[in-house]
Amino acid sequence: MTQHTDVVVVGGGQAGLAVGYHLRRLGIEHLILDAQTAAGGAWQHTWDSLRLFSPAAYSSLPGRLMPGQEGHLYPDAGHVVAYLADYEKRYELPIQHGVWVDAVHDEGTLLRVETDSGTWRARAVVSATGTWTRPFVPAVEGRQEFTGRQLHTVHYKNPAEFAGQRVVVVGGGNSGAQIAADLTGQAAVTWVTQRPPRYLADDIDGRALFDAATARRKTLDEGRTDTGGVASLGDIVAVPPVRAARDAGLLAARPMFARLTARGAEWADGIRQDADAVIWTTGFRPALAHLAGLRLRGTRGHIATTGTRASEDPRLHFLGYGDWTGPASATLIGVGRTAREAAREIRTLLS
Structure with missing residues (x-):
């Protein structure tokens, strides 16, 4: 009908x-x-x-x-x-x-x-x-060869299921930083980002982000030079768990690896990192x-x-x-x- x-x-x-x-x-x-x-x-x-x-x-x-x-x-x-x-x-x-x-x-x-x-x-x-x-996972060389577990942000729940494991977290945005921070203390975490992490100032939260986005819209509507909006401030909001892990030296990001192997990740210079799981926080x-x-x-x-x-x-x-x-x-x-x-x-x- x-x-x-x-x-x-x-x-x-x-x-x-x-x-x-x-x-x-x-x-x-x-x-x-x-x-x-x-x-x-x-x-x-x-x-x-x-x-x-x-x-x-x-x-x-x-x-x-x-x-x-x-x-x-x-x-x-x-x-x-x-x-x-x-x-x-x-x-x-x-x-x-x-x-x-x-x-x-x-x-x-x-x-x-x-x-x-x-x-x-x-x-x-x-x-x-x-x-x-519609989670996105990039077409990384060797992704089909890796014998460990692969999951996206949408499948992650809590660190308990990764206790004692070696986990590679891929992605330099808020999800990547938050999940990497969440895992610290229960898993051996390797955080991998396409570019060095860009943290927003610690006193910036969603209120400031909304104001920045609104100001950018007004600027564009008036035909003035683009201010860059939120993107100009950084990529990662330093929420308390992320800030604590960062300040404790537990969120030292490594550059993106070149490929995955059966056992883990491999960088262009030949350095390898074994992993039990890869979590794609890639948008x-x-x-x-x-x-x-x-x-x-x-x-x-x-x-x-x-x-x-x-x-x-x-x-x-x-x-x-x-x-x-x-x-x-x-x-x-x-x-x-x-x-x-x-x-x-x-x-x-x-x-």
Whole structure:
């Protein structure tokens, strides 16, 4: 059976909820389809020790401040999941969990959204699927030869399963630094980065990062010289566990190895390091397979956008994929502005 609505939002994480909030405020009929079986988006699947970069009040979606977590300045992932679940209920957002969107097709004036639970036709679609389901691992020589365990950030939970092992952590961003720090004390860690780690000043947290991203957006909108935004400040937020490991000399990064061997890593100068496991903290790609039928992909799989809107199809918007669709839009506090802009554009389209 085919059903109809004005807008289908694909993805019920923080980006999907934020745009749902603004669509609801504008009185636009919509439906949020979420592949997760419960509220909380990707926050349900992070490693155990993960905490936000910002205090709760600076990690909020539009309309509802995140309450603080007792005993913690920076809330953990479980607190975020509870907040998102409460957000859904508080605003009575029309979300269906456990629904996988297979494809979106063009049907003239409408878009056909095919799912494992039926078909919807809509006048606009917002893709808010994020990146968590598309982990990226680089094509490193010898990756198939390594006989130890290989896993990505998405599969890491806690250091207990690596106790006494030799672990190579690959990646110089926040995930790499945090997981390497998490493992110290239980495993023999070799941290490998493409370039020397760039720590932000110790007093910088998510509040300052959001301000930097916002300032950069204003600069670009006014046609002035690009300030570089967050990237100009560094790559790694020195959260307390990372700072402690760094200051104790436990996060001395080595340059990227040349290849993997059956037993571990090997550098260009012939130095080798045996390993029981390699953890790839090498980032993600946007999860956009459901849009393949629209044939909008450009070079390197990128879809051209104007703001959050697909440049070639004004019925399609993207939210929560990072700077590609708005400064800090992959963050709790940052996605609200782009969600509001997308909802307003959709209102204009529908009218």
